[in-house]
Amino acid sequence: MNASTHPSSTLRPADLSLHSRAAQQPSASAQLSAVNLSYGSQAVLRDLSWQLLPGQVVGLLGRNGAGKTTLLEALLGLREPQAGRIELFGQAAARIDDAARARIGYVPQQSDLFEGFTPAQLLAYFKSFYPRWNEAKVEGLLSRWEIARDKPIARLSGGQQQRLSIIRALAHEPDLLVLDEPVASLDPAGRRDFLRELVDQVLDRGTTVVFSTHILSDLERVAFNLAFMSEGQISCQAPLDELIEQVRSVQGSTAQLQSLVGRLGAQVLRRHALEDGQARWLIRLPADQPIPAVELQALNLEDLFMELT
Numbered sequence: 001m002n003a004s005t006h007p008s009s010t011l012r013p014a015d016l017s018l019h020s021r022a023a024q025q026p027s028a029s030a031q032l033s034a035v036n037l038s039y040g041s042q043a044v045l046r047d048l049s050w051q052l053l054p055g056q057v058v059g060l061l062g063r064n065g066a067g068k069t070t071l072l073e074a075l076l077g078l079r080e081p082q083a084g085r086i087e088l089f090g091q092a093a094a095r096i097d098d099a100a101r102a103r104i105g106y107v108p109q110q111s112d113l114f115e116g117f118t119p120a121q122l123l124a125y126f127k128s129f130y131p132r133w134n135e136a137k138v139e140g141l142l143s144r145w146e147i148a149r150d151k152p153i154a155r156l157s158g159g160q161q162q163r164l165s166i167i168r169a170l171a172h173e174p175d176l177l178v179l180d181e182p183v184a185s186l187d188p189a190g191r192r193d194f195l196r197e198l199v200d201q202v203l204d205r206g207t208t209v210v211f212s213t214h215i216l217s218d219l220e221r222v223a224f225n226l227a228f229m230s231e232g233q234i235s236c237q238a239p240l241d242e243l244i245e246q247v248r249s250v251q252g253s254t255a256q257l258q259s260l261v262g263r264l265g266a267q268v269l270r271r272h273a274l275e276d277g278q279a280r281w282l283i284r285l286p287a288d289q290p291i292p293a294v295e296l297q298a299l300n301l302e303d304l305f306m307e308l309t
């Protein structure tokens with residue numbers, strides 16, 4: 001592991017080994033199979049298959065317009081794909097029952113808070129819909145995040161509204177938490193608090209969490225699973241430390257690269273053609289394989305984002 005990437009203060013949810021425990025895979029919190037979703041002639045999700053296992057914390061990465069919001073909305077049953085199957089807790093996402101719905105928390109990209117309400121009124125309103133509601137958590141977060149309980153929501157700052165939206169999504173202790181760019185208008189202290197809250201949520205309750213973000217430095221602080229979205233699919237998903245250890249860039253003739261990949265048993269993630277018959281490939285080495293004595297270039301998270309999205 002690269003010490004500069006994961007300082008000793010790295011927050012580490014207990015979930016991350018789940019990803020590799022294929023033998024005892026629990027049933028997925030969310031499962032998407034061969035999903036296709038287009039807006040008119042624009043195909044955004046293309047034969048996309050993906051699953052979120054209980055207790056996983058997944059950071060969803062992709063360039064602007066890659067389809068992250070579309071994917072999260074489809075996953076929640078808010079957008080019907082033209083083809084494919086989406087299940088939440090084993091039920092068709094578009095038709096889940098109230099009990100399954102109560103197990104989901106969602107923070108949309110565009111806050112949908114009722115601006116005429118105060119935070120206290122808003123939270124009281126939502127409390128009436130849920131069988132479970134953690135008042136102590138709500139009160140604790142309102143105080144810690146300094147949100148005025150009785151000020152109209154319209155007069156809260158963008159960051160305060162976003163924090164309120166997060167509190168609302170955490171209050172009923174969901175088993176699946178979906179957040180679309182939840183930290184976009186939070187300052188660094190707010191983002192740190194938010195990440196700590198997410199980790200606590202996973203440690204305390206084993207919540208499955210998926211959130212989209214563009215702030216890569218946050219992901220380096222927490223040992224999340226990362227899912228890279230590109231060309232309408234999840235092109236790669238793995239814990240960040242595994243990616244840092246296993247993904248390498250290597251250059252040579254196509255024949256040399258082909259032979260190297262075969263010898264190492266590596267997976268080719270990207271192929272870039274260069275001039276003069278040369279090529280540069282992004283490869284993923286098998287786990288627990290000693291790094292071979294060939295010129296392989298390591299990548300940091302920003303490199304991975306540039307390559308895989």
Ligand SMILES: Nc1ncnc2c1ncn2[C@@H]1O[C@H](COP(=O)(O)OP(=O)(O)OP(=O)(O)O)[C@@H](O)[C@H]1O
Nearest residue numbers: 039042044062063064065066067068069070071109
């Ligand atoms: N309601 C819609 N009608 C038509 N096209 C849409 C609609 N919503 C999104 N799109 C298009 O689908 C593509 C994916 O958009 P989406 O919002 O899912 O991407 P994103 O990865 O969340 O982007 P960003 O990082 O900028 O938030 C974009 O090209 C967008 O213009």
